[in-house]
Amino acid sequence: MILSVDHVSFSYTRDRQVLDDVSLTVQRGRNLGIVGESGSGKTTLLRLLLGLNRPTNGTIRFGEQALDTRDRGFMRAYRRSVQAVFQDPYSSLDPRQNVFGIIAEPLQSLDIAVPHREAVEAALVSVGLPPDAMNRYPHEFSGGQRQRIAIARAIVARPELVLADEAVSALDLSTRIRIVELLKTLGLKMTLVLVSHDLGVVASLCQDIVILERGRIVESGKTRQILDNPQHPYTRKLIDSAPRMPA
Amino acid sequence: MSLLSVEGLTISTDGRALVSDLSFAVGAGERMGLIGESGSGKSLTAMAITGLLPRNIVASGSITLDGQQIIGASERSLGQLRGSATAVIFQEPLTALDPLMRLGRQIEEPLRRRYRREGLDPKAIKNEVLELMERVALPQPERIAAAYPYEVSGGQRQRVAIAMALACRPKLLIADEPTTALDVTTQAEILKLLDSLVRDLGMALLFISHDLPVVANVVDRLTVLRNGKAVEQGAVRDVLGAPKNPYTRTLVEAARAFDQALGRTP
Amino acid sequence: MSAVAAIPARKSRRSWLFAIGLILVGINVAVALLTLVWLPYDPSSTAGGRLEAPSLLHWAGTDRLGRDLFTQIMIGSRIALMVGAGAVAIGAAIGVTLGVLSAFATRLLDDAFAAAFDILIAFPTLLLAMLVVAASDTASLWSAIVALGIAISAIVARLTRILAKRVIGMDYITAARTSGTSWPRIVVKHVLPNIWPTLLVNFALQFGLAVIAEASLSYLGLGAPPPNASWGRLLQEAQGTVYTAPFGAIAPGLALLVLVIGINLSADGLRDIGDPTRRGSR
Numbered sequence: 114m115i116l117s118v119d120h121v122s123f124s125y126t127r128d129r130q131v132l133d134d135v136s137l138t139v140q141r142g143r144n145l146g147i148v149g150e151s152g153s154g155k156t157t158l159l160r161l162l163l164g165l166n167r168p169t170n171g172t173i174r175f176g177e178q179a180l181d182t183r184d185r186g187f188m189r190a191y192r193r194s195v196q197a198v199f200q201d202p203y204s205s206l207d208p209r210q211n212v213f214g215i216i217a218e219p220l221q222s223l224d225i226a227v228p229h230r231e232a233v234e235a236a237l238v239s240v241g242l243p244p245d246a247m248n249r250y251p252h253e254f255s256g257g258q259r260q261r262i263a264i265a266r267a268i269v270a271r272p273e274l275v276l277a278d279e280a281v282s283a284l285d286l287s288t289r290i291r292i293v294e295l296l297k298t299l300g301l302k303m304t305l306v307l308v309s310h311d312l313g314v315v316a317s318l319c320q321d322i323v324i325l326e327r328g329r330i331v332e333s334g335k336t337r338q339i340l341d342n343p344q345h346p347y348t349r350k351l352i353d354s355a356p357r358m359p360a
Numbered sequence: 361m362s363l364l365s366v367e368g369l370t371i372s373t374d375g376r377a378l379v380s381d382l383s384f385a386v387g388a389g390e391r392m393g394l395i396g397e398s399g400s401g402k403s404l405t406a407m408a409i410t411g412l413l414p415r416n417i418v419a420s421g422s423i424t425l426d427g428q429q430i431i432g433a434s435e436r437s438l439g440q441l442r443g444s445a446t447a448v449i450f451q452e453p454l455t456a457l458d459p460l461m462r463l464g465r466q467i468e469e470p471l472r473r474r475y476r477r478e479g480l481d482p483k484a485i486k487n488e489v490l491e492l493m494e495r496v497a498l499p500q501p502e503r504i505a506a507a508y509p510y511e512v513s514g515g516q517r518q519r520v521a522i523a524m525a526l527a528c529r530p531k532l533l534i535a536d537e538p539t540t541a542l543d544v545t546t547q548a549e550i551l552k553l554l555d556s557l558v559r560d561l562g563m564a565l566l567f568i569s570h571d572l573p574v575v576a577n578v579v580d581r582l583t584v585l586r587n588g589k590a591v592e593q594g595a596v597r598d599v600l601g602a603p604k605n606p607y608t609r610t611l612v613e614a615a616r617a618f619d620q621a622l623g624r625t626p
Numbered sequence: 627m628s629a630v631a632a633i634p635a636r637k638s639r640r641s642w643l644f645a646i647g648l649i650l651v652g653i654n655v656a657v658a659l660l661t662l663v664w665l666p667y668d669p670s671s672t673a674g675g676r677l678e679a680p681s682l683l684h685w686a687g688t689d690r691l692g693r694d695l696f697t698q699i700m701i702g703s704r705i706a707l708m709v710g711a712g713a714v715a716i717g718a719a720i721g722v723t724l725g726v727l728s729a730f731a732t733r734l735l736d737d738a739f740a741a742a743f744d745i746l747i748a749f750p751t752l753l754l755a756m757l758v759v760a761a762s763d764t765a766s767l768w769s770a771i772v773a774l775g776i777a778i779s780a781i782v783a784r785l786t787r788i789l790a791k792r793v794i795g796m797d798y799i800t801a802a803r804t805s806g807t808s809w810p811r812i813v814v815k816h817v818l819p820n821i822w823p824t825l826l827v828n829f830a831l832q833f834g835l836a837v838i839a840e841a842s843l844s845y846l847g848l849g850a851p852p853p854n855a856s857w858g859r860l861l862q863e864a865q866g867t868v869y870t871a872p873f874g875a876i877a878p879g880l881a882l883l884v885l886v887i888g889i890n891l892s893a894d895g896l897r898d899i900g901d902p903t904r905r906g907s908r
Contacts, residue, residue: 163804195804204798205801316623356551
């Protein structure tokens with residue numbers, strides 16, 4: 114068990130409860146899909162998992178230890194193990210940094226003692242980009258390629274867990290399937306938590322699934338089970354709404 | 361004569377061709393889907409049809425809408441066609457609506473134009489605004505008519521945009537990625553709405569999107585665009601069932617792969 | 627992502643104007659540097675005839691005391707550039723620092739900062755200059771530089787605050803945080819480089835405004851006293867004889883015009899310098 118979320122609640126202001134009593138666990142080797150639409154609290158949940166905000170109630174545990182965002186040493190170790198990929202490939206890469214600087218940043222900031230150049234090269238190769246890409250700038254790449262760069266940045270420190278926030282939602286269909294394939298192969302070496310509203314993508318990548326509606330978990334369990342036999346009406350609505358090809 | 365006839369359309373800028381030799385037709389009451397990924401030129405095509413290309417982008421070839429040639433037409437004649445012959449729904453309702461104008465008034469604008477055009481009594485406008493809002497299944501029409509765009513949800517904004525398009529009573533409705541920015545459940549609702557409206561009002565539909573499964577369920581015929589060229593055209597059944605072009609095949613396979621993961625395909 | 631938005635704007639006309647701007651500014655800089663080693667005439671020498679029209683001997687004529695005007699104008703360009711550069715340097719240093727700090731401040735403090743900047747901006751620059759002069763007891767080159775520097779810092783701070791806030795909201799900043807980068811390092815590595823191009827253009831424009839402001843201050847007698855020959859002071863001296871000897875006003879006025887036009891023309895082109903998205907192709 115890598116991460117566990119125990120009865121976590123979160124609200125920005127007194128009256129608006131964004132997350133309400135959310136509990137889930139991330140098991141090593143089993144990718145988890147957090148499915149929700151806008152207003153479900155999925156982005157907030159992700160931010161809590163990334164240590165960018167503190168829950169107003171409840172605890173997040175990493176292994177046995179509780180996540181303490183104020184403990185610099187702890188957060189450093191945590192970030193070495195938990196990395197992120199964001200939704201918008203056009204705003205998640207600093208336009209003024211070259212690809213090497215972008216991918217090497219976790220190595221530099223987390224003081225990881227590996228030769229940076231080799232690590233960046235290896236990361237680029239794992240995501241299917243040529244090593245010479247490191248000298249170029251984000252604007253020279255397409256959306257799909259940028260997302261690969263973002264993924265390379267997430268894996269360069271060899272984390273145990275990668276949290277992906279709608280990592281393929283902004284991509285075209287043909288690019289989307291390729292990135293999903295990439296994430297599948299990477300998922301063999303690390304565990305993936307994918308936040309998404311796209312059931313098709315989640316079903317392709319995650320063994321376990323959690324359905325979030327308006328800040329609460331309405332259903333959770335093994336993906337196959339939930340898709341074949343949804344219990345909650347919202348889950349059923351999500352499944353029915355997913356666009357499918359005409360037979 | 362088709363309602364919309366595009367022949368040999370080429371759109372270029374600075375000597376570069378963004379769309380090359382595109383041809384397709386949409387008859388009255390017909391539904392055509394334009395499938396393309398980013399950079400395919402699909403949005404430019406929609407702009408060309410309504411005569412809204414920016415100054416440095418030039419279209420050549422032929423586009424006839426409701427019997428009139430669009431390419432090279434004067435702003436005056438285009439103005440008369442816009443609304444009556446065709447209306448457009450865009451992708452991002454937040455930017456397609458005026459943030460400083462109440463929603464009811466925004467629907468009024470195209471309505472007012474049509475009333476003037478048809479010589480109708482303007483006193484009936486307020487009522488028709490509410491009727492239109494009910495048509496697009498907006499709850500509490502009076503409240504929403506008095507609201508500003510930021511005060512309602514994305515799905516509701518898109519419904520307002522559809523109401524505005526309908527207010528024109530267009531013969532051809534052009535929908536450019538109308539559901540891409542919406543949640544999946546909202547998307548399903550809006551697609552169903554578009555489907556029923558187009559059917560009930562007998563409008564023609566040009567549905568532009570990169571999302572194959574979304575388009576495939578709303579239209580009868582498909583044109584697949586890649587890098588500005590049409591690589592495949594035909595009835596939805598044929599294009600999806602037996603795609604001839606390798607690019608189309610990749611798209612179809614990708615879509616079916618996701619379907620399979622969901623546990624759909626037999 | 628609209629394909630329409632991806633078409634690049636035409637750059638050829640802009641580089642033209644940028645080049646002209648640079649040349650004009652360059653001429654001024656060259657002249658200013660030259661004055662450090664050579665002057666056509668001794669600036670305080672009143673050997674020439676009074677109020678002589680421009681001639682081969684005196685390119686811009688002479689002033690009412692018989693001093694060579696061209697020499698005065700050359701020195702004036704040095705004053706203008708020094709005050710402009712000094713004021714912008716002070717304004718930039720203070721303004722960027724305060725702007726970045728306020729971008730990170732909590733709601734209440736940020737509102738206080740924003741209000742302070744706005745009040746300072748609304749404050750008339752000349753009044754500010756007079757206060758600084760009064761505080762330092764005499765008008766001098768430094769009082770002008772400091773006064774203008776303070777005025778500029780408020781504008782720069784407000785701009786920096788907005789720009790920094792926008793950048794901080796971007797995903798790549800969140801990504802930097804999850805990469806473990808500390809906030810100070812994020813400011814240096816990500817925030818400053820991304821706001822720098824816009825700031826640079828603003829600095830250039832402030833430079834032009836500072837030059838004009840300095841001329842106004844000197845015109846009013848609040849700027850650098852003689853022998854520092856500011857263009858503004860030359861204009862003030864030429865006032866009395868503007869109908870009989872117009873060149874006394876035209877010459878410094880023209881010099882001012884040329885420098886400020888040059889600065890404004892080159893300002894816009896500055897944004898492209900060091901911007902990686904302008905080079906390379908997609």
